[in-house]
Amino acid sequence: MARHAQLELDLQLCFPLYAASRALTKAYQPLLDPFDLTYPQYLTMLALWSSPDDQTVGALGDRLRLDSGTLTPLLKRLETRGLVRRHRDPADERRVLVTVTEAGDALQDDLAHVPGALVDRIGMTLDDGIALRRLLDKLLASLDDGDGLAVGAAS
Amino acid sequence: MARHAQLELDLQLCFPLYAASRALTKAYQPLLDPFDLTYPQYLTMLALWSSPDDQTVGALGDRLRLDSGTLTPLLKRLETRGLVRRHRDPADERRVLVTVTEAGDALQDDLAHVPGALVDRIGMTLDDGIALRRLLDKLLASLDDGDGLAVGAAS
DNA sequence: CACAATTCAATCGCGCACAATACAATCACC
DNA sequence: GGTGATTGTATTGTGCGCGATTGAATTGTG
Structure with missing residues (x-):
């Protein structure tokens, strides 16, 4: 028994949230495996598809609540697979715009x-x-x- | 707009769960920083404190829904910090038992x-x-x- | 008893996730 | 125009998290 009742694992709200999130992510994986997508990659594609315009890494990050430390390598992998393209925004070269390719767009139907x-x-x-x-x-x-x-x- | 309505990010149950879990974990961090604990380490200590007996890595993993790929390095770090000790179970040497040290036990009061x-x-x-x-x-x-x-x- | 099958933790490889830092570009101000 | 402050992304370092694999120990079976 924990010395302090409030420290019992089963009484924490945080733990079931943490566990459920991971379990749900895991439940997605068999559905995404045929397309060689991880769950965060899937969410990223969702965010990209939902916008008619190219999105910046920052806007994508705001949407997904992920920072560029996570997004940059993830987007690079998607780019390597030909699903997106990344290029500097001519209007402000600090920004990187992310374009969905035709292959990336077609994936939408596969994942519907x-x-x-x-x-x-x-x-x-x-x-x-x-x-x-x-x-x-x-x-x-x-x-x-x-x-x-x-x-x-x-x- | 996504071509298929069900692919809208905002309509996914999975995404708020994913985001909320990460946000909650993040909210813990300032409270755990003074003790140099990460959130998963905190949960692990909670699980250890809640049992009067030494727990095996497997039992801990069942409790926390984490496998040894995650737990072993995590426990090693806690052991390096003197909060726990790991030793082989004499009754079955495939198993590793985890003991909370006095320092690890005292942390309970700090985190109450x-x-x-x-x-x-x-x-x-x-x-x-x-x-x-x-x-x-x-x-x-x-x-x-x-x-x-x-x-x-x-x- | 001998050996195949199973179990348990550790390791390996990879992809996150995030704080801190670095660098280039832009903005704000004089 | 010049310069300091701010912004946006990339990088660095660390700690997860998990599937696949490995090695040792145990169990099950003949």
Whole structure:
């Protein structure tokens, strides 16, 4: 027994969140393996597809809440695979713009089944899904206090 | 716009879970920095403190849902810091037992304030916390289907 | 008892994830 | 125009996290 009751692992909110996130990521992997994508790469492609324009690394990072330390190598790997192209923004050469290639775009069709398959895998009710989503958004919003990140602005 | 509506990043349940988990982990860091602990190390200490007996790497891994590829180096670092000791189980030498040292045990008192401080940081209502916890457990349970991991057995 | 099958932790290889730092480009101000 | 301050991305260093593999120990079977 832990000496302090509040230190019991089973009483931590953080732990199930941490565990569930990893488990969900893991559940995606068999669906993404045929396309040789990791889960963060999948999310990155989602973010890129959702915008009609090229996005900067920074904007992508804001969206995905990842910094360039993570994104740059990840995008480089996607570029090596021919799914995206990265080039300096002529209007401000500090910025790097990310373009989805034709191959990257076509992948959209290949992956269209993934969200549905995952929902089937989870077997969660719509109500529970919506409630979970709401609570997570709330948690994220409160953790964002003082961070200045735009949460819903892109929606 | 994504060509397929279900591929919109904002419609994914997985993404807020992923983002919230990382944000929560990040929120812990300032509280753990004075003790030179990372969040996974903190969880590991929690798991160790909650048991009166030495735990094997495997049991710890079951508890934390981490495999030895992650745990072994993590425990080695904790051992280097004198917080735990690792030794082979004489009853079955395939197993490694993990003992909390006096220093590791004393850390419990130092960290007793952390969960409360985090709850203050989040500012989430008790009801929301309980609901979130319930939904996460539910999600974890469904993702565990077929994995054979003991979910509540340790409680 | 001998040997195949299984188990357990460690290792290997790779991809994250992030704080700190570096560098070039741009902005702000005089 | 010149210079200091700020910005945006890349790099560096470290700690995960996990699938695949390895080596030793244990278990199961004949």
